[in-house]
Amino acid sequence: MNEMKKLNIALLAGGDSSEREIALKSAAQIEQAMDHSKYDITVVDVQGRNWTHTTGEGEVIAIDKNDFSITINGEHKAFDYALIIIHGTPGEDGKLQGYLDIMGVPYSSCGMASSVITFDKISTKRAVAGRVPVAREIFLTRNEEVSADEVVEQLGLPVFIKPNASGSSCGVTKVSKKEDIAAAIEYARSESDDVLIEEMISGREIGCGLMILGEKEYVFPLTEIVSKKDFFDYEAKYTSGMSDEITPAPIDEQSAEKIRQQAIEAYRLCRCSGVVRIDFILTPEGVPYMIEINTIPGMSAASIVPKQAATMGMSLGEMFDLVIADSLK
Numbered sequence: 001m002n003e004m005k006k007l008n009i010a011l012l013a014g015g016d017s018s019e020r021e022i023a024l025k026s027a028a029q030i031e032q033a034m035d036h037s038k039y040d041i042t043v044v045d046v047q048g049r050n051w052t053h054t055t056g057e058g059e060v061i062a063i064d065k066n067d068f069s070i071t072i073n074g075e076h077k078a079f080d081y082a083l084i085i086i087h088g089t090p091g092e093d094g095k096l097q098g099y100l101d102i103m104g105v106p107y108s109s110c111g112m113a114s115s116v117i118t119f120d121k122i123s124t125k126r127a128v129a130g131r132v133p134v135a136r137e138i139f140l141t142r143n144e145e146v147s148a149d150e151v152v153e154q155l156g157l158p159v160f161i162k163p164n165a166s167g168s169s170c171g172v173t174k175v176s177k178k179e180d181i182a183a184a185i186e187y188a189r190s191e192s193d194d195v196l197i198e199e200m201i202s203g204r205e206i207g208c209g210l211m212i213l214g215e216k217e218y219v220f221p222l223t224e225i226v227s228k229k230d231f232f233d234y235e236a237k238y239t240s241g242m243s244d245e246i247t248p249a250p251i252d253e254q255s256a257e258k259i260r261q262q263a264i265e266a267y268r269l270c271r272c273s274g275v276v277r278i279d280f281i282l283t284p285e286g287v288p289y290m291i292e293i294n295t296i297p298g299m300s301a302a303s304i305v306p307k308q309a310a311t312m313g314m315s316l317g318e319m320f321d322l323v324i325a326d327s328l329k
Contacts (some may be wrong), residue, residue: 017088026299033316093119164194211303213326220308224249
């Protein structure tokens with residue numbers, strides 16, 4: 001019997017956002033975790049228009065985007081599948097998905113429409129409105145202004161001021177004083193034209209990793225994120241010891257079940273696919289408010305979803321086996 005042909009996978013990593021380094025770490029972790037007897041994996045660093053693979057000998061080879069292939073030592077290899085591990089643009093905002101759709105190459109993440117919606121914070125909120133609780137907001141497009149008085153009158157203090165499209169809490173400020181509002185809006189605009197000003201929901205931050213494959217729902221154990229800073233910002237996320245992540249989250253079963261159900265609802269409303277992490281604030285009254293949807297959550301050793309899967313007894317390799325099998329159907 002002839003040996004099964006291995007699936008040629010391009011593991012797309014890097015990207016053009018401030019989260020580039022995290023994405024490269026995630027990719028290295030996944031490459032290690034996957035079953036190399038089933039998959040032929042090529043790590044591709046995507047940076048702007050340069051898509052390259054660095055061989056074990058240190059040779060840098062460009063990817064041919066005309067047919068999504070690579071030629072190494074004269075051997076031409078067309079990719080059958082793309083595993084997208086790029087946080088931020090172009091992996092999380094739908095751009096890569098559009099290219100792969102045109103090329104007819106299946107991939108591991110949410111589709112293009114879903115990625116566009118979930119990367120844009122206001123679109124995410126509108127997609128789930130009325131079905132999943134979210135914080136009240138003031139939304140400013142590029143040239144819109146709002147006075148500090150109006151912000152305080154509508155939303156109170158403190159407020160969170162954040163870029164509408166950006167990941168890893170870049171450009172986000174928690175504002176407690178009225179006179180700091182204007183500067184925080186400017187700071188958010190350095191990351192994105194459109195700005196979201198949101199009321200602060202007080203409570204505990206809970207992350208819920210999940211994937212829905214066919215009819216089967218996999219909801220991972222919840223994680224409570226206890227930041228040692230004022231909020232879970234970039235430093236708290238990626239500096240060891242700056243936050244405590246407790247899995248499973250020490251919350252009552254009724255609240256946990258509410259979060260799981262709302263995570264499934266948001267996943268379906270935003271038409272997600274693959275592995276996603278949805279973050280909530282659980283108020284003291286036991287109401288979960290959705291904060292955001294990460295359609296390509298971190299997969300490095302320090303990341304939340306791999307720890308959740310491990311708590312459930314599922315390895316990273318097994319998780320991606322399931323995702324790949326489902327998206328190839």
